[in-house]
Every structure is written in C-alpha cells, then in structure tokens.
Amino acid sequence: MKILLVGNGGREHALAYKMAQNPIVEKIYCSKGNGGTYFENKCENIDIDNIDDLVNFAQTNNIELTVVGPEKELCEGIVDKFKEKGLRIFGPSKEAAQLEGSKAFSKDFMKKYGVKTAEYSKFYNLKEALNYVENCVLPVVIKADGLAAGKGVVIAEKREEAIKAVKDFMEDKILGNAGDGLVIEEFLEGVEASILSITDGEVIIPFISAKDHKAINDGNKGPNTGGMGTIAPNPYCNEEVLKDFTQHIMIPTLNGIKKEKLDYIGIIFFGIMITKKGIYLLEYNVRMGDPETQVVLPLMESDLVELINSAIDKNLKNTKVLFKNQHACCVIASSKGYPIKYENGFEITGVNKVKAKTFFAGAEEKNGKLLTSGGRVLGVTTIGKTLEEARNKAYDSINKVHFDGIYYRKDIGK
Structure with a gap:
C-alpha cells in the first residue's frame, strides 16, 4: 500500500511514524515532509505543495490513500479535488473545514446546534469592533476570523490591550486577510483540554484526552506559541468531565454535521475549557493537533491506517479505538x-x-x-x-x- 501524507510538521512526522507500523504499508510519500520524515521508516519526501500537482502525483503513482495533516490545504478544498478524481482521501470537505477556517462560521454553528460555548459577537467593521472593546467587560477574548496558524487569539486583560489587538488584526493586517473579521467573546476561566476524535459523519469516536502548554515560558507566561509540550491523558479530564463533554459538545456537534449534511470524514479536534460552570467548547480544529498528536498516537494501540479506512468506509460504528493504560x-x-x-x-x-x-x-x-x-x-x-x-x-x-x-x-x- 502506498500512502501520500500532506504536511511537514511534527504532527506529520508522528502520523508517518504511526502509519508505517502497518505491515501492508510499503511507502509513505511525505509532501513536503521534513528532516524527521526523511529518516523515518518507509518514508520518502517529495517536493510538491500545489494541490493540483498532488492530485496528479496520486494518480500517476497509484496512491491508495492520502492523509492531510494541516488545516490550510483542507480549507482550500484538497479533499474535494481528490474526490472529484475518484481518489481515496482522509479529511473533511472544504465546506466542513469552515468549522476551523472561519471562527464566525464555527461559533454560529455551535449556537445553532446547542453546543455549549462562550457568548460572542462578530465584527467586520473596525469602528464597531473598537466601540465594543472600549465598553465591554474585561478580560475579553479577541479572535481573528480566518486561519492564523495558532496566532489569531488574544486574551486582553486591559482595555488598551483589547484596542491594540483589534487594530493589529483589522487595521494593520498583521495576519493578512485572516483579520478582516473578528469574533470577540467572553473570557472563560478554567483549565483547557484537547480531545482529538475521528468521525465518518455518522459516528464520532473520541481519542484519549491531552493537555497542551501554549505559552513560551514556564508558568504559562509570555506569548502564545503553536505549543511547547503536551501530556496525555489530561489529568483534569475525569469521567464527569468526559460525560459533560459528550452530552453538551460532542453529540450536538454530530447532530449539526448530520443536519447540515456536511461531508465530514476525518479528524475533529475539540478544544474545551473545564470551568466551575461546566464544560465549554473553545474551538474546533478539523485535523490533528500539534503537538497533541505526538502524545496521542504513541499511546494508541489500534492501527491508524485501519482506523482511517474504517472512517472512509463509514464503518466506525463497528470500530473500537484502543489506548495503552499509560x-x-x-x-x-x-x-x-x-x-x-x-x-x-x-x-x-x-x-x-x-x-x-x-x-x-x-x-x-x-x-x-x-x-x-x-x-x-x-x-x-x-x-x-x-x-x-x-x-x-x-x-x-x-x-x-x-x-x-x-x-x-x-x-x-x-
């Protein structure tokens, strides 16, 4: 079996490492891969990053499965293009990927289907956004609407910080077009948790929980990063928390996916906040987290390639995902x-x-x-x-x- 893996981060190295353990996998082509995948068992890096060129590569090299790591390509519609050519690919459609690609879309989806989340307002006008943050309750969370590689969220504790964030995103365009729209929401106090899961559009199976450490410095000080380390399972995700998550976040999300008829076969990542008032959804990601993947997959006893194929074949209802008790x-x-x-x-x-x-x-x-x-x-x-x-x-x-x-x-x- 030949696999095409799209992406070049630590997440993709972990995916390649896990998929290579399947005995029928002969070769994993990593586009573009990195120094780790270069030396990884069964892997070969290829210098292609254009979606149309990846489609051609998959067709001409008898690729039996394509796995997409990053959100960017998913939001650009790589899955739709592969499926148009009859190619087997793992990931949500362009429409479904808006759950990560647009903060406004995802918050409206949560509200529509009763997913428990923070109160919010949307803004596409600089003057209106500034007027809001000049008068709102602090702290406040300011999010760029579009993809921002983990850098599009500011928690403003002071009024001047909130004003600066709005101007940075909407006026100075520090994130490009990602800051054309903003979602400004209430601040939730608690402990964050990451729950990666897999879905075939009919069933969602959550993986073992994880905890990311976003800030650059010890004690969670300093600016946010893509993640400076992770642990799994998350010690705060007890049975009560997971039950609350299932009832108020996961099931309503699945209902929404079905009712909206979203073509969603892939990973759905729930970023949640555990508060004294219960569990709230902070955000969806439509792919594996980085560096959550690097702790979740090494604990997974199930075969990842078989699991992916079960999702594509819409057979997750007959599938169990097993993890080590470590x-x-x-x-x-x-x-x-x-x-x-x-x-x-x-x-x-x-x-x-x-x-x-x-x-x-x-x-x-x-x-x-x-x-x-x-x-x-x-x-x-x-x-x-x-x-x-x-x-x-x-x-x-x-x-x-x-x-x-x-x-x-x-x-x-x-």
Whole structure:
C-alpha cells in the first residue's frame, strides 16, 4: 500500500511514524515532509505543495490513500479535488473545514446546534469592533476570523490591550486577510483540554484526552506559541468531565454535521475549557493537533491506517479505538527567540543518544545532517506508567539533544 501524507510538521512526522507500523504499508510519500520524515521508516519526501500537482502525483503513482495533516490545504478544498478524481482521501470537505477556517462560521454553528460555548459577537467593521472593546467587560477574548496558524487569539486583560489587538488584526493586517473579521467573546476561566476524535459523519469516536502548554515560558507566561509540550491523558479530564463533554459538545456537534449534511470524514479536534460552570467548547480544529498528536498516537494501540479506512468506509460504528493504560509526555525544543524572531541552520546533535521517540518539525536534512529550519524544532515523546515517570524520561532525553540556541520549558506536565 502506498500512502501520500500532506504536511511537514511534527504532527506529520508522528502520523508517518504511526502509519508505517502497518505491515501492508510499503511507502509513505511525505509532501513536503521534513528532516524527521526523511529518516523515518518507509518514508520518502517529495517536493510538491500545489494541490493540483498532488492530485496528479496520486494518480500517476497509484496512491491508495492520502492523509492531510494541516488545516490550510483542507480549507482550500484538497479533499474535494481528490474526490472529484475518484481518489481515496482522509479529511473533511472544504465546506466542513469552515468549522476551523472561519471562527464566525464555527461559533454560529455551535449556537445553532446547542453546543455549549462562550457568548460572542462578530465584527467586520473596525469602528464597531473598537466601540465594543472600549465598553465591554474585561478580560475579553479577541479572535481573528480566518486561519492564523495558532496566532489569531488574544486574551486582553486591559482595555488598551483589547484596542491594540483589534487594530493589529483589522487595521494593520498583521495576519493578512485572516483579520478582516473578528469574533470577540467572553473570557472563560478554567483549565483547557484537547480531545482529538475521528468521525465518518455518522459516528464520532473520541481519542484519549491531552493537555497542551501554549505559552513560551514556564508558568504559562509570555506569548502564545503553536505549543511547547503536551501530556496525555489530561489529568483534569475525569469521567464527569468526559460525560459533560459528550452530552453538551460532542453529540450536538454530530447532530449539526448530520443536519447540515456536511461531508465530514476525518479528524475533529475539540478544544474545551473545564470551568466551575461546566464544560465549554473553545474551538474546533478539523485535523490533528500539534503537538497533541505526538502524545496521542504513541499511546494508541489500534492501527491508524485501519482506523482511517474504517472512517472512509463509514464503518466506525463497528470500530473500537484502543489506548495503552499509560501516560505520555512530549517536550518541545524551539529555536532561540521563538515565537518572535529566530535564526535557523544550526546542526542538531545528540538525537542518537535519546532512547525516546523524537518527532521533528522545524528540521531539514542536508548532506546527511539535521539542521534547524523553524521555530519549533523537535519534540521528545516518552511513555511511563505514571505522568511523573513519563516527565522524568522526557527531560532526561531532551537534555541529551543540542543545537545552538535550544530552548524548552522545564514545567511540561507539572
């Protein structure tokens, strides 16, 4: 079996690693892949990122399954184009991908189908948005409507912060067209959790819960990043929380997908907030999270390729997803200065001394060496019988890795 995997981050390296474990998988073509997938078992990087060219590649190379990692291509309609040519692909349609591609669309969907979420208002006019934040209750959450690679959310605790965020997004266009519209919503106090799940449009099966650590510095201080580390399962996701999530978020979401007749076969990621007033949905992602994937997949006992095929064949009602009764911890190493300004091109050493699994993101292969090529460079994932054991293993491992300017938080999972 030949698979085409779209994407080049740590999430895609984890997907490739997990899919390669299926014995009938012969080759995984990674577009464009990274330094980690270059060295990964059964993987070959290909230098293609145009959707039409990917369709042609799949047709001419007898690709039996295409798996899409990032949200960008899903929101651009890669699934629709592949299906038009009769190609087998895993991911939601362009219309369904609006659940992540447009904050306004997703919030309206939540409201329409009774998904428990924060109160919100939508704005497409700078003057109206400024007038709102000049008078609203603080803190307030300001979200760019479009895709912003995890950088489109500001929690403003002061009035001037709220005004600056609105101007940054709508006037100065720091996120391009993503900030043409804004969703401004009430601030919810609590603990965040990530629940990745798989759906065939008829059934949603949640995976083991995870907890991301977004801020760059220890103690959740400093600017938000794409994620500096994760643990699974999330210690705050007890039975009561998961029951509340199922009843007030997952089931209403599935009802909405069915009633809207959305062509949704793929991953649906629920970003939730656990508060004293119950569970609220913060956002949908229409793909695996990064770095949540790097802890969820190593704990998964089920075969990922078989699971994906069950979803495409609309057979999830007869499928069980099994996970190890253990804990996983992933610590991300980033370039000095990330997420603001950083340099690349430094050699990564010591990985061969690490007993844990290292998933690469901002790393490229050059002349047999691994060099840094991004903000978040790699993540070390370890498994233990307890969270403490997994944490200790992760930090023992990442201490052996080196590149100029290496930085990582010291409190992941604490």
